[in-house]
Amino acid sequence: MARYAMVLDTRRCIGCHSCTVACKVHNDLPVDMIYNPVTTVGPVGVFPHVHMEFIPLLCMHCANPPCVECCPTTASQQREDGIVWVDENKCVGCKACVMACPYGARIPNHEKGVVQKCDFCKDRLVLGKEPYCVATCHQRARIFGDLDDESSEVYRLVNQENVVRLLPELGTEPYVFYIMD
Amino acid sequence: MSKNIDLTQEGIQVKRSCCFFCHQNCGVLAYVKDGRILEIEGDPNNPTNQGALCCRGNIALKHLDHPARVNYPLKRKGKRGSGEWERISWDQALDEIAAKLDQIRNEFGAEAVTTAGGTQRTDDWARRRFMNLYGSPNGFHNAHLCWIPTFMVETAIYGWCPFETDLTSSRCLVQWGHNPGASGMPEMRGINDLKQKGLKVIVIDPKFTETASKADLWLPLRPGSDLALALAWLNVIIWEGLYDAAFIENCCVGFNELAQHVKDYTPEWAAPLTWLDPELIREGARMYATNKPGNIQWGVAIDQSGTPAGAAMHARALLRAVTGNLDAPGSDLLTGPSKEFITDEEMEANEWLPEEQKAKQIGSDRYKITSWPGYGKIAQLCKDVWGKAPTAEWMCEAHPPSVYRAILTGEPYPVKALLVSATNPVNSYGESLQVLEALRKVDFLVTCEYWMTPSSMLSDYVLPIAGALERPTFHSVYGCSDFVIATQRAIQPMYERRTDFDFWRDLGIRLGQAEMWPWETLEEANYYRIYPLGYGVSSYDEFVEKVFYHFPEREYYKYGRIGFATPSRRVELVSSTLAELGYPSMPTYIGPAENENDDPDLAEKFPLVLTTGGGFMPFHHSEHFQIEELRFLRYEPYMDINPTTADKLGIKDGDWVWIETERGRIKQKANLTQGIHPRVIVTQRGWWYPEREACEPELGGCLESNTNVLTSVADKDCDPIGGSWANRGLLCRVYKVESSTITSGSNGKDGK
Amino acid sequence: MKPKEDIWGWMLAVDFFFAGMGGGMLVIIGVVEMFLGEGRTSLIANFIAPLFVALGALLLILELGRPFQAWRVFLNPKAILTIGAWCMLMAIGFGLIYATFGIKALPWSGWVVIRKLVAVFCVIFGLVVATYPGVLLGRHKSRPFWTGFGMVTLFLTSSLVTGSSAHLLCNLILPPAKLEISTILPYLAAGLLAFQLIFWILYMWMKKTGTTDREAQAIQSWINGDASIGFWGGFLFAGSLIPIVLLLIPSAISYLIGVILVLLAGLWMRINVIHAGKTRTWLPGEERYRGRLPLGDEAFLKAWLKD
Ligand SMILES: Nc1nc2c(c(=O)[nH]1)N[C@H]1C(S)=C(S)[C@@H](COP(=O)(O)OP(=O)(O)OC[C@H]3O[C@@H](n4cnc5c(=O)[nH]c(N)nc54)[C@H](O)[C@@H]3O)O[C@H]1N2
Ligand SMILES: Nc1nc2c(c(=O)[nH]1)N[C@H]1C(S)=C(S)[C@@H](COP(=O)(O)OP(=O)(O)OC[C@H]3O[C@@H](n4cnc5c(=O)[nH]c(N)nc54)[C@H](O)[C@@H]3O)O[C@H]1N2
């Protein structure tokens, strides 16, 4: 069984927002819905001694997802390969998961009355394609793959580079890893 | 355009098209069925983007059929700028425009008809061909701000402009006023790759940019002081003995003279001018000179610095020469024009423009290197050595601010018509208030556009133009590269759109140029151009589908075989061409267009240093503000200000502020950042508000936050060599917008 | 900070208010029945308690993005919301059944064993309904205002405070057959209020000095920021301290005023507690990013709507 994961190489990301737009456009999201913002940290320091980082975000596909546990309808679910997704037919839009997700990854869709989120582009994976946000990134700052596959790029990066997870203290165990300088 | 579309369904064709939302021309695969594009994605086989697409590339289908697009020829009904239009046929539009142009030529001479372009967006050889055959030398772009003077100065010195960096084996890359992290995504990927293999990157930029954040060394110089820095680098490299003695000995002339010339331009001399520590200046110069091979990437900042621009690009070019970083593996390459396919220049019919018409080119009396006097000379040298000349469109043009002034004053002669294609002059040219007045005043204004831009709004005719998915694209870097990447149209133009080529051709035919336009379609013309490559294809589309791109075998050190395209056939460290044109043969210090040393009174009134622009994502200049998906990410303009300065001025993050120069004032929101010197202000460029009314007096809010209200096109602020005007390194002041005035549509001159 | 990360709105807060109050009432009804016997709570109270819970449930449904699919919330037994939904349903059911025992004309009004049994269920489900919002909120590790066990106590207390006050109010309108606990009720309410007052101050102190900076920051606006006047002046002073005094004055008028203040304070508390949850633990750079996004009513979003 696969265990999907993403590595975000902040050494390469330039905060261009292309991934944000690609995701929105191809996933047919209303203009005000963003699955994968890219934030800017800095410039930190005092001129001219400063540094700056760009942090691409998305659902962390947590190993321990509070959003799934709290969902009263079972619309929120996790597949064996780790992908956390929402079955829109079952979702009633109670927003329990919105509140429960520590990463801001769940967004109510007011047109549909349901909550939606990044699903690692699971429909595209079936076709053997990478997620939209990964394919569109000129900088190749987003690397997607199967962490159970020792020959994969994500496996190599997670095991060889200095990776961190966001808010590790919450015990959610994200499967999105950040390479920081 | 979504995951909900089945791309494996029957009847889908995949077209190899491209994105033209900037001139990287990324490859796009378009999934087409029944003449409609269902989906696009980055073309993984395109050598430029390798499957990736930036923000703009991704919204191509939204752009293709956005409700605000102009889809039919429009003729003005009410008063100029009243926003009242009548839909007419292409035939009627072209007939009437041709009649008017004929009448103007008869009454005032062909030179009274001018045409404005922007950055490279379309097949402008066709525009040039039309103008040459019509008889007017007065085509122009804001090319003066964008690479063209650099191209010409560098070609004067060493016979071509090394815009192709051979990065693979480079050890040091200087990003001089260049921020590919926001302006050139594919290029930045290459840098990211090489950085991980040890490439050293130096960024020279007043602002801590995306690119600077990845650099090994950041030199935050005072805007507009690039010349002082380049001269100091020359001083360090020459007087510390870091130059390439063999290259200088074998390939250059005038080294001793240059050495003496830069002797006093020490880092200590440059420090107060550049606001950089002398040791930092030395560190940068040494890093570049000792990590060979190395590259200096062209960036647009110097082209836009006005007065010192020509001298600064001259000095920057000499840095490559003295370090021998020319046409060697890993350095900046002198590829020359393509000998294998038909170049843009060969399509332009320049030989058809009579000499006496060339002499009438507006501005060519002053700004010679980018107009017929300099271009003529340099093009001849290129023909002698390379066999072909660089493109005349772009490299040899009327001086835009002088044309707008001519419209307003009738000097040096009356200008009656302006044909605008692929530019939004009010937002991209300098001193917007003057440009706007010229557009309002000119007798006859025609605009070829996708949208109702401020200049469309003021036009007599607006013509709907087909975009990159609706036409073939022949990508060869302003017609000057030795390679070509060819892509095809995904679909025929929607609605009644046509290509720019169609417009110029059909207009030309109506004005008696029929036999000079043998190609009925752009594909036919492109086929004619690629035919000599000898791939044995029978159509342009077949070329795209089977061959796609052509890169000639790379030959290093070509100068060993043919010499440099200069009078001496060597790199002229003391330039005879510039001297002949009446310019200094070596770069001599000139202060920034507006500065505290030469004009302390002005600096007292305007104590901060302004630089206007720098590309930022997701917009392209004044474009894409209509695309909701993009606008959502940055829906308001922001200027950069250091928190210390902001604090003194009582400005908080997110406050609306006025930025004011001698020309006028605009408002943007304050972005407090430590990435900028406390005395420097950076404004975003391009801003207008297409959601506002598309008629007078609002004109889409085109002045409210438009940074070009602030820039200067006065002759004294223009580079005497290339004519570029001053966008960067100006003096300004900043103050808070009182809440009561926030929504008013200020025109920049009110309530000072 | 602006949207677009939607959060729970006021309807959920009002749901918690009514359901909590109803739950609190049911607990009192059940306990009184179990230990003292029938007829000691107002018939109005007996009916209105389950109706309050039902009103809460209705608001919960209206807050949903797809109200007509509301039945689906019963499907995940592991989710607190599901447990809450079931318990609300039970509370409404048992509450209503219990209330009907007060109508002497009905044949089952004399079935004592059943009545006692129903009362036990009223206590159980009333207690859960009164408590589960606190459990729900307290489990949010990334909402520093809520996180922790304190919320459970606060919600339970508030539910009992508002529940007992509501009983008092009902007694004023329609006194029960047997009056003995009517005299205790004000003291009960006042005592709970005193506990609530102390516990809230304790809660603030715990957060302030507590585990993480984020928690300290989260309560900042209550201690001396935007919400501080409402909290100190409104909730604690006018909504807790004053009613304690008023409830100790045995007069219908002072009871009435006291009860109204208590109910308003309970409502204020829930709305503001829910609202305070909007502050998530921000990821790096996130606050500025979201702060610069449009609110949704900007002209460019409407200018080119396709019809
Ligand atoms: N997103 C986006 N991409 C674009 C474009 C766009 O509009 N938007 N436009 C395209 C076009 S036409 C062009 S020409 C290219 C240009 O791309 P670049 O060459 O990268 O030019 P800019 O981004 O205009 O400016 C580069 C840098 O110059 C800095 N600068 C300002 N003043 C000075 C100065 O006095 N000296 C120095 N050394 N630096 C200074 C700015 O801070 C900025 O970071 O980008 C292309 N790509
Ligand atoms: N202050 C300041 N001013 C600047 C700059 C700066 O940094 N600071 N940068 C300068 C630079 S580098 C440049 S290149 C210029 C850019 O100046 P422009 O090229 O004028 O900039 P755009 O806003 O991209 O305008 C292009 C217009 O052409 C339309 N268009 C696009 N493609 C086509 C086409 O194929 N055919 C036709 N007919 N129309 C088309 C678009 O809809 C748009 O309205 O601005 C310059 N101005």
Ligand code: SF4
């Ligand atoms: S597309 Fe890539 S480089 Fe751009 S913001 Fe997203 S992750 Fe960063």
Ligand code: SF4
């Ligand atoms: S990031 Fe949020 S939405 Fe994604 S799995 Fe974790 S908790 Fe759920």
Ligand code: SF4
């Ligand atoms: S909003 Fe939908 S997915 Fe989220 S918890 Fe409620 S029912 Fe589940």
Ligand code: SF4
């Ligand atoms: S993986 Fe797919 S759904 Fe998730 S952020 Fe990327 S593009 Fe969007």
Ligand code: SF4
């Ligand atoms: S706009 Fe973006 S996708 Fe289009 S050519 Fe430029 S970099 Fe490529």
Ligand SMILES: [Mo]
């Ligand atoms: Mo440009």
